[in-house]
Amino acid sequence: MAAMDMDAPSAWGVLDGVTLPRGYRVEITEGKIIMTPRAEAQWKVVLEAAPQIRQQLAAHGDILSDVMIDFPSSQYGYAPDxxxxxxxxxxxxxxxFEWHSxxxxxxxxxxxxxxNDFAKKFRLYAECGIPVYVVVDPEAGVCAVHRRPTRTGTYEEExxxxxxADLVLPLAGREITVRTDGFPKAGDLG
Structure with missing residues (x-):
């Protein structure tokens, strides 16, 4: 991945004025607009995790779901789960919000x-210095917690x-604990 242009316009600019269909996740990867429906397991993990995180955050940060984030590249526009x-x-x-938030x-x-989640987002999130990146994998029944990002697009710790088991998110000056016993495995869904 080439060095990021910090003065680049937002990738989301291409969607200004466009009415997007409901029920689809929209992201931009390598300049391509990608629309996908959310899988049932994805939705259920978000429903389980979000209230737990929100309750623990109180006034120390906020939680977003499928909200457009501006990254320092006109080729990438992600709206994290x-x-x-x-x-x-x-x-x-x-x-x-921007990546550094x-x-x-x-x-x-x-x-x-x-x-996207295991390669492209992994690289971009690390390059942008996002301190904690978690990939929740309902197929494998595991959460991979990545910490200590590098500017070369990797995380030094996984x-x-x-x-x-409890998923512990080490944030600046505090920890958030998410119980994962309610996370569905993809194979368990009908």
Missing amino acids: LAITAPGAERNSRGR LEAVLEVVSKSSRD TEVPFG
Whole structure:
């Protein structure tokens, strides 16, 4: 991936004025607009995790789901399944949060998003310095917690947390604990 242009316009600009269909997740990867329906397992993980995180955040940050985030590239526009903003984070002139406002991102991988979540988002989130990136994998029943991002697009530390164990998100000056015993495995859904 080439170096990021910090003055690049938002990738989301191509969608200004466009009415998007409901029920689809929209993201931009390598300049391509990708629309996919949310898988049942993804939705259920978000429903389980979001209230737990929100309750523990109180006034120290906020949680977002499927909200457009501005990244320092006109080729990438992601709306993470769950994103935790830093305390005091402010929106930019477009009304959106930027990458440097994020303390943690949780993506729930599906069959159609594996390449993005495990490779492209992994690289971009690390390059942008997002401190904690979690890939929740309902197929494998595991959460991969990535910490200590590098500007070269990798994370120096990875911990795997199986569904059923507590997922601990180490944020600046605090920890958030998410119970994963309610996370559905993809094979368990009808």
